[in-house]
């Protein structure tokens with residue numbers, strides 16, 4: 591597996607995002623542009639990161655009717671992004687429509703679906719009417735996403751082993767909620783360390799504040815890379 595680390599460039603100014611990106615080697619890591627940066631800087635953020643040689647995960651978590659989501663996914667793919675996502679709770683028809691829109695135009699952009707946000711606990715999920723528990727809900731939504739023809743899901747690394755068992759190694763498990771031992775938990779609920787995530791079968795680790803809010807982001811990234819390489823070298 592190559593380049594499992596995706597650095598979340600969660601900044602509201604393009605200058606700050608590019609300053610963080612200057613600490614990252616595009617040969618070793620990918621980057622994520624989310625709602626904060628895309629709302630403030632738009633496609634210019636994606637273009638600037640492409641010019642610097644990065645694969646970009648555009649994390650806008652589309653959730654709407656099938657036609658609207660498919661068109662938004664196509665617009666993202668036309669920006670040349672490596673990966674884009676939707677919310678699996680939008681349903682199988684919505685996900686399948688988006689996947690087939692990409693396939694019809696032979697676009698290489700990977701399409702994945704968010705299962706249950708890593709900031710949610712069992713009781714948060716109950717509050718929104720899901721009583722089956724996180725593990726069952728993640729598996730249910732990931733199974734739907736695979737049936738709809740998506741490349742993988744966003745889940746917490748606590749669920750990666752069960753998804754690997756049920757849906758295979760090739761189905762992507764893109765996992766935020768990664769907290770190295772030196773980092774604060776913040777608003778995340780279902781966390782693991784980078785090493786635990788890889789051991790559980792995560793294919794990609796999304797990491798933001800442990801790097802962007804670190805006193806020395808370069809050192810934080812280097813520590814994470816060392817931890818990741820420690821696991822990968824045993825494979």
Ligand SMILES: O=c1ccn([C@@H]2O[C@H](COP(=O)(O)O)[C@@H](O)[C@H]2O)c(=O)[nH]1
Pocket residue numbers: 598600624704706707708709744745766767768776778796797798799800
């Ligand atoms: O379930 C999800 C889906 C997306 N995210 C995004 O990942 C990063 C995590 O950032 P940290 O600073 O490392 O917590 C952030 O951009 C979220 O929007 C997620 O955390 N959980």
